[in-house]
Amino acid sequence: MTRRWRRPHLGTEADRATFRALHSASLAAPALREGLTPHSAERSIRHLHALLGSPALALTDIEGLLAWDGAGQHHQDQAAALARATVERGSTRMFDRGDLACDETGCPVRTAIVSTLVVDERIVGTLQVFAPYPTAGLARAADEVAQWVSGQLELAELDASRNRLMEAEVRALRAQISPHFIYNSLGAIASFVRTDPDRARDLLLEFADFTRYSFRTHGEYTTLAEELRSVERYLLLEQARFGDRLQVTLRIAPEVLPVAVPFLCIQPLVENAVRHGLEAAEGVGHIRIVARDRGQECVIEVEDDGTGEDPERVRRALAGDAALDSVGLGNVDGRLRNAFGDAFGLVVETAPGAGTKVTVRVPKFAPGVHA
Numbered sequence: 001m002t003r004r005w006r007r008p009h010l011g012t013e014a015d016r017a018t019f020r021a022l023h024s025a026s027l028a029a030p031a032l033r034e035g036l037t038p039h040s041a042e043r044s045i046r047h048l049h050a051l052l053g054s055p056a057l058a059l060t061d062i063e064g065l066l067a068w069d070g071a072g073q074h075h076q077d078q079a080a081a082l083a084r085a086t087v088e089r090g091s092t093r094m095f096d097r098g099d100l101a102c103d104e105t106g107c108p109v110r111t112a113i114v115s116t117l118v119v120d121e122r123i124v125g126t127l128q129v130f131a132p133y134p135t136a137g138l139a140r141a142a143d144e145v146a147q148w149v150s151g152q153l154e155l156a157e158l159d160a161s162r163n164r165l166m167e168a169e170v171r172a173l174r175a176q177i178s179p180h181f182i183y184n185s186l187g188a189i190a191s192f193v194r195t196d197p198d199r200a201r202d203l204l205l206e207f208a209d210f211t212r213y214s215f216r217t218h219g220e221y222t223t224l225a226e227e228l229r230s231v232e233r234y235l236l237l238e239q240a241r242f243g244d245r246l247q248v249t250l251r252i253a254p255e256v257l258p259v260a261v262p263f264l265c266i267q268p269l270v271e272n273a274v275r276h277g278l279e280a281a282e283g284v285g286h287i288r289i290v291a292r293d294r295g296q297e298c299v300i301e302v303e304d305d306g307t308g309e310d311p312e313r314v315r316r317a318l319a320g321d322a323a324l325d326s327v328g329l330g331n332v333d334g335r336l337r338n339a340f341g342d343a344f345g346l347v348v349e350t351a352p353g354a355g356t357k358v359t360v361r362v363p364k365f366a367p368g369v370h371a
Contacts, residue, residue, distance in 0.1 A: 024051040025148065032152035033159065036117065036125050041066035048127070048149070052141055055108035056130040062087050062123060072109030072130060075100060083126045086114040090123065092143055094134055108132050113139050115146035119153045181234070181271065182211075188241040203240055206233045214264065221339075221369055224291060224298065225257035227266045231289065234267060238274050245284055246274070252291045256298040260369050261362055262335045266300060268328035269346075269358045273304035276356070296364055303357040309350045318346065340366055 024047045031043035041059040045067040049057040056070030064080035078100060086093045095112040102109065109130040117125040127146040131138055185207050192200035210233040213226070232250075239246050270287065278285035290301045317329040333346040340363055350356040 021051055024048070028149075029152055032149060033156045035156040035160065036061055036066070036119075036153055038066050045069045048145060052129055052138075052145060054129045054131050054138065058128040058130070059125065060128065061125040066125070070130070072102075072104075072107050074104065074107075075102065075109045075130070079128055082112055082114050082128055086116060086126050087123050091116065092139070092146075094139070096134075100130075113142045115142050117146060117153060118150045119157050124153065181237075184241055185237045188237060192240070199240075203237060206236050209233055210237065214267075216263075220263060221260045222263045223257065224259045224261050224266075224300070227261055227264075228252060228257075228289075228291070231267050231270050234270060235274075235287070242274075242278070242285075246278060247284055247286045249286065249288045251289075253293045255293045256291050256364075259298045259362060259364050260366070261360075262332070262339050264328075265332050265336060265360065266302065268332055269302040269360070272329065272358075273302055273306070273356065276306065276309060278304060278306050294361075298362050298364055300360040300362070301357060302360075303355065305355040308352045308354045308356055310352060311348075311350060314348045314350055318348070336360065336362070339369055 028044040028047035028051070031040040034040045036059075045057060045059055046069050048059075049069040054070070056068065056072050056075070058068045058076070058079045059066045060079055060083040062083065064083070065076055068076050068079070082093075082095055082099070085095075092113065092115045095114065097110050100109060100112060110132050111130070111134045113129045113131070113134060115127045115129075116123045117127060127142060127149060129138060129142040185203075189200050189203045189207065192203065210230060213230045213233075228250075235246070235248050239248070266289075270289065273287050278287070286305050288301070288303045290299075290303075292299045292301075314329070318333050319330060329346065329348075337345045344361050344363070347359040347361075348356065349359075
């Protein structure tokens with residue numbers, strides 16, 4: 001007997017309505033995560049309108065209209081007054097035909113439900129839902145959507161605060177690195193001006209490229225290849241100062257060169273190896289830099305055979321103790337953890353007289369991390 005093909009069950013109407021609501025919310029979220037601006041409002045309002053299903057919807061800041069979607073566009077000029085009245089009250093308000101004067105027959109915009117958008121306990125704008133008449137269900141829905149939008153805007157503010165913090169940390173790291181390095185490098189270059197002017201010129205170009213990279217103002221992340229190129233320039237300049245006392249070994253797996261890493265995350269480790277590992281030691285010092293491919297991760301090691309360090313002092317440096325003369329260890333550790341999670345902080349192996357080895361693990365791919 002032949003069986004008729006039956007369409008698979010797609011759930012109840014309630015299930016489908018839930019899916020549509022979640023889908024609309026997911027489409028609105030990326031724009032709202034950029035903050036409340038005319039651009040983000042225009043990109044998100046169509047999806048918020050679909051979520052509520054009212055005749056019209058508006059988004060405002062505390063001053064005026066940012067975006068409108070739906071019928072009754074001749075009411076747009078009234079949105080600013082509705083926003084100001086709602087902000088003054090500090091909570092959801094309903095407005096009737098007396099507040100929405102209209103001469104158009106059949107216009108569906110006769111009442112408005114205006115809910116506040118709140119970020120960090122500050123009212124930053126309003127969500128305005130327009131309909132022919134108010135209902136308790138629409139009022140509840142407007143409040144729920146306004147709370148959800150406020151949550152997305154809170155996340156946007158957290159992202160912005162995090163970015164400001166990261167930029168401040170990089171500025172602090174530059175301030176730690178630059179005085180030591182600039183003075184020593186310029187001194188080394190000056191020593192070759194008369195005896196070997198060609199080398200002095202080459203070193204000056206390396207110095208210019210190094211500082212250009214270190215003081216760039218864009219991008220929280222870079223590729224491992226760019227970071228290691230800057231490290232090589234740094235070591236060339238330090239070798240001009242130390243001469244044969246500084247020996248360097250690099251072993252880099254080519255497949256990890258495109259991996260994205262936080263800007264200035266390897267160079268401070270190398271500078272620590274030079275300053276604390278070799279400057280105080282006698283004789284020749286060796287620095288070994290290795291980058292390995294470990295499946296889903298890249299493992300980078302910076303090792304020196306210098307004087308080593310007290311593990312307790314290292315622990316305090318990683319905790320951010322500013323009293324310790326350690327170039328950016330806590331800064332680098334914190335930025336790695338912020339970028340990839342607590343499982344990816346620095347691992348430091350050291351003891352007095354035993355040298356120091358610092359290991360960095362980074363995932364090859366991580367959400368939101370792009371060079």
